Amino acid sequence: MSTLRLLGVGWYFQFKMILRSPFDGLGNVLYPLFFATTALLVFRAGQSPRTLIYASLGAAVMGMWSSVSTSAGSAMQRERWWGTLELLVAAPRHFSLVMLPATLGLATVGIYNLAATLLWGRFVFGIPLTIAHPLLFALSVAGTVLSFGGLGLLFAVSFVRFRAAWVLGNFFEYPVWLVCGFLVPLALLPGWVRPISWVLAPTWGMSAIRESALGGTPVPDLILCLGLGLGYVSLGVLVTDRVLYDACGRGTLSLT
């Protein structure tokens, strides 16, 4: 119970801080609109409403992913700058429980990305907002947010150990767009890429969101997405102690 409360309270305060950052806020408002515009302009050539919805949903998840991959790194870097990282590590609660709400808070911003992209597509590009299975769609979005939060935790833990690793957050942003089929179907990618796609929860989250919106069967994708998300969290929890021990051994926690 106290763990759930810690996650809830942590999420609330981390999300509150994200909302109060004017520069992050502006980026989060504008980024998804750029993604959506680019994707929709490219896919408009296809003339098919179904293709446009496909692209619109892809652009939406692109925005969700970007807010996690780039922000998880910069969030850790901010904790270093603010001098709060050491205080978080010195807290008696397990560090992964302290970090998970922060990455979940970032992933939650993705819900806005999704809504903004879909509304932008509807009102600027005239793409109809038809969702075949609204409940499954909502569950798919929630599941994708949770799995992104789990993946963000893995990132955040590595950013604690390696100070400059936040740069990798930016590095991971674009390959995942491609490898997880946000805009290009996985079938078009070379065979050797597939195993990489399969172990990445965004692949299944994207698929679940599309299947539920376009009238397919999203449940298997959603289960895989949540399962992988849970796997990331478990791995994050397992490696946290080792990573912190190493950071305390090298004395890098207080460095900015």
Added chain:
Amino acid sequence: MAAIEAHDLRRTYKTHTGTLRRRTKEVEAVRGVSFTIEPGELFGLLGPNGAGKTTTIKMLITLLIPTAGSARVLDLDVVKDAREVRKRIGYVFGGERGVYERLSGYDNLRYFAELYGVPAKRQKPRIEELLELVGLKGREHERAEGYSRGMKQRLHVARGLLHDPEVLFLDEPTIGLDPVGARELRSTIASLTAAGKTILLTTHYMFEADALCDRIAVISKGEIVAEGTPADLKRGVDQGSVLEVEVYGVEDETIERVRRLDGVLAVSVEEREQAQVLVVQTHAEVELTSAILGHLNGGQVGRISRREPTLEDAYVALVTEE
């Protein structure tokens, strides 16, 4: 059972130089520090910047793993029982960092109360109590980014006390505070000792250590060079005498020549408005005024006075010893 025991603590850092031909250099920040602090004691770790105070404190609060040696807090090993140690200690450091500026003071405390495992029902009254103690009542709902340095420092103290720790580590808590703020904070620290807390305080302000601490260890270049009550340390230089000479622009070479005079224990220079004051500690039985003035030939000299040594002189003598 001692509250804190440090036994031959050592900590080495690796630093790198060069880009293409990278070289690793080892820097010994703490070189075999040992001390024991009894429950309810206020123990001061006194030393100049870079002496190893913060490194020592970080090993004791589990944020740094010692390269060698061992330490126990409340009979728990700081490496093996790190999580248990964290539950029972509080850590406060000086400066403006360590605060979530976008949150209010109250929200900062609420968040850390959760992280420190303060039971939900206890959080609100505890936060109210602490806001009252540190004098932030009435300003708690303002964002911390608008707080003065002193207010942020007081917020740090409240955060460090949220889970009512038995042992408190205060790392230069009054650094950068104005005299009134520093005095208020010292009075808060004194009240915590009165409430039975064990406190390890690091500072480089002599008067602060003198006024607050039951015992002091002076640390210099990673080693403890003296340990005892403030009175013990003063007694160490009681036999000496201090000559203060007001000068205007004294060169390093001159200071070095004065330091080499027979009977000189320590030399330091203090800046006082337009002038500098050459503070020379000497053995009581020697008279060195003319010899010192001889070395200052050509330079403008102002007032000359002689006084009894203070704790600060004891400290300067200890940390400037080769």
